[in-house]
Amino acid sequence: xxxxxxxxxxxxxxxxxxxxxxxxxxxxxxxxxxxxxxxxxxxxxxxxxxxxxxxxxxxxxxxxxxxxxxxxxxxxxxxxxxxxxxxxxxxxxxxxxxxxxxxxxxxxxxxxxxxxxxxxxxxxxxxxxxxxxxxxxxxxxxxxxxxxxxxxxxxxxxxxxxxxxxxxxxxxxxxxxxxxxxxxxxxxxxxxxxxxxxxxxxxxxxxxxxxxxxxxxxxxxxxxxxxxxxxxxxxxxxxxxxxxxxxxxxxxxxxxxxxxxxxxxxxxxxxxxxxxxxxxxxxxxxxxxxxxxx
Numbered sequence: 064x065x066x067x068x069x070x071x072x073x074x075x076x077x078x079x080x081x082x083x084x085x086x087x088x089x090x091x092x093x094x095x096x097x098x099x100x101x102x103x104x105x106x107x108x109x110x111x112x113x114x115x116x117x118x119x120x121x122x123x124x125x126x127x128x129x130x131x132x133x134x135x136x137x138x139x140x141x142x143x144x145x146x147x148x149x150x151x152x153x154x155x156x157x158x159x160x161x162x163x164x165x166x167x168x169x170x171x172x173x174x175x176x177x178x179x180x181x182x183x184x185x186x187x188x189x190x191x192x193x194x195x196x197x198x199x200x201x202x203x204x205x206x207x208x209x210x211x212x213x214x215x216x217x218x219x220x221x222x223x224x225x226x227x228x229x230x231x232x233x234x235x236x237x238x239x240x241x242x243x244x245x246x247x248x249x250x251x252x253x254x255x256x257x258x259x260x261x262x263x264x265x266x267x268x269x270x271x272x273x274x275x276x277x278x279x280x281x282x283x284x285x286x287x288x289x290x291x292x293x294x295x296x297x298x299x300x301x302x303x304x305x306x307x308x309x310x311x312x313x314x315x316x317x318x319x320x321x322x323x324x325x326x327x328x329x330x331x332x333x334x335x336x337x338x339x340x341x342x343x344x345x346x347x348x349x350x351x352x353x354x355x356x357x
Contacts, residue, residue, distance in 0.1 A: 066079050071117045088106050118171075144179055146175050148183070205345045219244075222244045224244060226248035238277045269298060271299075287322070306329050328340065
């Protein structure tokens with residue numbers, strides 16, 4: 064097995080190679096003056112090649128680089144190609160919310176498969192059903208929720224885990240199992256036309272307790288900020304945040320912290336100032352299990 068780190072692997076490929084005791088395959092890359100991407104494998108491409116490439120901004124460029132690497136690996140003699148995409152961009156557009164919209168997650172997943180990937184691995188995809196619906200190759204979605212919860216173990220007083228909406232409730236449950244505490248969620252409503260989000264707090268017993276908000280992505284930080292204010296408004300002692308993918312668009316971190324959040328912790332699927340947990344061990348375990356079953 065050879066682990067190839069793409070331009071957007073954020074060091075995960077090298078850590079993954081160490082975890083698996085596999086050879087690391089260097090990938091050279093550059094941008095042409097017109098902005099087009101160039102990638103080249105610096106070594107023999109043979110056997111099972113695992114290509115690690117996250118799709119954080121600039122998403123389009125990183126996606127094209129991934130497709131170039133997958134097809135090149137096939138052409139150069141790889142017997143199997145595994146696409147490891149720690150952060151899968153475009154996954155939130157998984158249905159047509161209004162008529163005429165593109166199903167971006169379908170396009171991205173099918174492009175990866177058609178480029179030549181035999182297996183697909185990602186971390187905390189927005190909806191796992193998207194993988195089942197649009198991929199015909201073996202695939203797995205790894206969750207980092209428990210690893211994130213472990214970071215806070217022993218650091219919280221009377222903890223309660225809170226999901227910012229019902230869709231993230233299962234993440235809150237996983238984190239609560241690690242911390243041995245209760246969990247719940249806030250009601251969230253988003254106006255599809257204006258994008259405005261409103262949070263309606265439930266009757267949660269959070270007074271005097273530390274609240275850990277867990278979610279998959281923090282992008283603008285608006286939803287997390289609303290959830291934090293709601294929790295503090297109900298008497299929470301402190302509010303902390305754990306997320307897998309810290310997209311953190313401009314002003315997002317400041318928005319979250321100014322809402323009263325004391326600390327935000329994320330993984331390294333996307334490089335950021337709050338990325339403290341590596342997903343490499345989780346990916347190594349998932350890869351070993353997947354390939355053993357092949």
